[in-house]
Amino acid sequence: MDPLGDLLDGVRARTAAFCRSVLDPPWALRIVDEAPLGLATPLRGHAWVIPDDGEPTFVGTGDVAVVQGPEPYTVASSVDVPPTVFVHPGNRLVTTDGTDITAATRLAAGTSALGLGTHGATVIASGAYQVSSFVSGRLLATLPAVVRVPREQVQSPIMDLLHAEMDRDEPGQQVVLDRLLDLALIATLRAWFARPAGDPPGWYRAHGDPCVGQALRIMHEEPHRQWTVAGLAAATGVSRAAFARRFTDLVGQPPMTYLTHWRLDLAAESLRTTDATIATIARRVGYANAFALTVAFKRVRGATPQQFRAGLAAA
Incomplete structure (x- = not known):
């Protein structure tokens, strides 16, 4: 296995890591799931990824953002919108007053689709990763807090497959989505390291x-x-x-x-x-x-x- 493969081998999407969120602007989610790594891509609309210590990053439709945790950060429709919902481990949603709205916002039983908006709202696919390897920590140490890769630079059909799979309701769908999420991360990081303006680590x-x-x-x-x-x-x-x-x-x-x-x-x-x-x-x-x-x-x-x-x- 090549060095990038070795370092990525310990990063896996966990069960129920994948989530599709439907959101009416203005919206803001506070991510407190303690995941070491998160991935988000707007399938419709856009989002801002706002780390507590760092500049906000705009993520357009089809772009992919990889965010380092486990520290909390905010994902919002605009940088000036205060969070109203906190996302806890397992995609559990809690409002600022402590009300758990997970069940009320789930679009269908047994799915990881959450609805906080209408049909024409922003749609974001996201996922949380566990980093189960000290070896993979070497990879994360080379990344900034937020990695954004434009859609045209992720030259992989994975995102299209991810989008298509979300419209299905078949047995084993969660496993398929988790595996596609793994591939999406690999494709995104490979594109990030390979970009002309990039500064990849020496081993890459x-x-x-x-x-x-x-x-x-x-x-x-x-x-x-x-x-x-x-x-x-x-x-x-x-x-x-x-x-x-x-x-x-x-x-x-x-x-x-x-x-x-x-x-x-x-x-x-x-x-x-x-x-x-x-x-x-x-x-x-x-x-x-x-x-x-x-x-x-x-x-x-x-x-x-x-x-x-x-x-x-x-x-």
């Missing part, structure tokens, strides 16, 4: 390089191998000096520094999701034994693997 730019891109792929596929700069250079068919210089220039880190951080991200993920011993995890990610992993883990993350796992358990 380097993916297209015949030498460094190949090195990144084999690091991601085989982190357990005892790689050296010379070994990576040989695997990509260039001299050691030329490889080290080109990798550092494109990625922004020396090869072994990048590999160390990748291995430790994988180790952190294994500590979170498995009961494997430190020694087993160490071998999986390229360290000779538990001691070697512990030394590297503490140097970079400030805690031993045991302390890190204990902290997760306590949380």
